[in-house]
Amino acid sequence: MRHGKRFLALLLGIFTAAGLLAGPGTAGARPESTSAPDWSGTWSASVMRAGGGLVPNWSLEGFENQTVRQVVRVSHGGAAVRIRLSNVYGHAPLTVTGATIARSAGGAAVRPDSLRHVTFGRSPSVVIPAGAEVASDLAPLRVEQLGSVTVTVYFAEPTGPATFHADARATSYRAAGDHRADHDGNAFSDTTRSWYYLSGVEVAGVPAPRDAVVAFGNSITGGTASTPDANNRYPDELAERLAAGGRPRPVLNAGISGNRVITDCVGEKALTRFARDALDQPRVGTVIVLQGINDIGFSEIEDFPCSPNPEVTSAELIAGHRELIHRARARGIEVIGATLLPYKGAFYYSERGERVRDELNRWIRTSGEYDAVVDLDRHLAAPADQDRLDPAYDSGDHLHPSDAGYHAMAEAVAPLVACPRPLDAAALTR
Template sequence: MHAVPRRLSPVLALTLATLLAGSGTASAVTSAPATAATAHGWVATWTASPHRPSASFTPNWSEQGFANQTIRQVVRVSTGGALIRIRLSNAYGTTPLKVTGATVARTVNGAAVRPRSLRHLTVNQARAFTVPAGAELASDPMPLPLTALDSVTVTLYVAAPTGPATYHAQAMAISYRADGDHRADSGAEAFTETSPSWYYLSGVDVIGGTSRRAGVVAFGDSITDGYGSRPGADNRYPDELAERLAAMGRPRAVLNQGIGGNRVTVDSACLGDKATSRFRRDVLGQPGVGTVIILEGINDIGMSEAPTPIGAPPTDVSAKEIIAGHRDLIRQARAKGLRVIGATLPPMKGSRYYTVRSEAKRDEVNTWIRASGEYDEVVDFDRELASPSDEDRLDPAYDVGDHLHPNDAGYRAMAHAVDPADLD
């Protein structure tokens, strides 16, 4: 772990002073003003795509919200920096979110944090702040030097009832809750309740690390979100890609913007806004991003044949509609100057989604992704994950057991299928 320096360098001191003057705005978060000290701007180093409070695959706290409670959440950054800010989303809240206080610290283990690293977050230099309904809010910059793959713990204390909470259902990580105000606790004793979801936390940004526009967004559904990976182990494919780049001596931001059950063409109260709608916020709105990898469509295909896992009826979507959605995403990305990588849809034979009709749709979509030339590059997850004996089925070595989602080894194989040269 790194000790927080007693004094900032002159450049970072100027950066901090400049950013403090303009931070804490409740809207889409933009990069810092372009000055000699802030030429690289903010870079998102961790994200989670928010969605509506709802029942989901596992029990969660989103529908009841919080009152006189402390929420502690642990995330691993993909790249480091000298300054940090935290973004909170009340995108689906119907009332303002009143945060009585919040802290950030380096993680020790579980809900425990390193005491000397704990810092009280502020917005416009005030410890108590409000996130308006429908908005995202960034904290003031905080000196907390991080390196690639460090873990940080964000703790929120809310005194007044919040109402239903904007959240991210499938964190594949553990969040903690305590009654009363425990935002400054270094120990874990008070945090006796746990949840497999993230609440309000939508982004961690850094400055002073990798250059601007180096960030990569992995955009998709549960296969991007990491369902089937070992909880708490950071083995989702975007995590594995960040590890691979760091091991190569080329650390860069890799952002996970997957939502379990998400579709290209269909909105859902519990599976997120459709990809074409949320792309502006979840990709184009992230600071420091230059490339996006799009892996979407398997749920449009599968949920044409079978009810959703949480009971919604099938919605028939054609391969042509999925392709049109992909073209929309490509247009949005290119309009903002992003490099766009298309990912083929992995095998699904033997899963609840598989029929002769659904397989024909998957083949049509994958053929278009590979051969149309509309993407800048293609990463062929279909061929990477296919069984040697049956190309329509996941390799048993990569199958978590439902014949649809990879296991840890499968996610590692996906990360190694991405050519680092294609990210530039």
């Protein structure tokens, strides 16, 4: 009985801190309140404007009188949960008629006893202004470490083109009509491998401050070529590795396939999106930067996948990395640099590009400007040709790692993030 009272007291405290017992919530570009220290990110997706490239998706057509069900695996557990929905790239206000969250039962099904209706300022619906993001109220659902949760959102009114994440490596589901409270997945006959509007899941009741890790990068961070629905992206593998070692930390994925450092292409360039996708995440203490290969590779291909594709130099990329380091340090956040993986044989490989990659990697390794460095180039290189991915880690396109390669990346990163580094008192109050 004492354990039950303790849990109820904890939950009551979380409800009060989150404002659910004190008044309505607010919507904004990134909602903040006195409850912010009680929330920690446990899953994230970096969003982008609607588009038809990369993988088939529903972003351009949007939704009307349709329900979208999305399954995500969290990296860290908590006593309660809330979701973030983004209309950052919307051209008009987005009406969310209603939403639910539940523990996954496989595919589009959910566990009936776990289904919770999500509210926004105590209302089942919310209107998200164009260019904004909203956090829901607290939902009293205990979330288990490395557990899968299902977020279901119903759109009664036309949404227009959807803010989304293209290459999710996970199946999302769509049904005609309102099926947000369905337990089985029978109505969800349409599928895609993108995420829509869902930009984050956060948990309450996590004791450690500023311990979240953000993996910031492109498709190699996003997990392209990993097995769909298997959660084998390197940030997923990193969360597993930390949990198995008895030092779990929330790990958030801020990768976008095709993303570049200094030029907009697929998703806004890293210099533009770094604050929103990495530094503004709740309780972030460490950011791992793995960026630059697309700047190098796409500059060798005219009009693909977007234009312009300026020829990039190592000096320009180093300047971009320095800016990311400066911004993280200004926020009291540890920043780890990752060397670019070998890519010889990839569709956009060139000898000139290889020289730029070598120069950037040499700077990352030797400059001392990053707080720490993980040398993924050397960890994943082929023994017989250091410019190629090891065949044991190559997905087959000579650019993206296989599941085994992503596992090897996580093994290399884990020792650097096994313990959050101490931060000064001023940084902890942010």
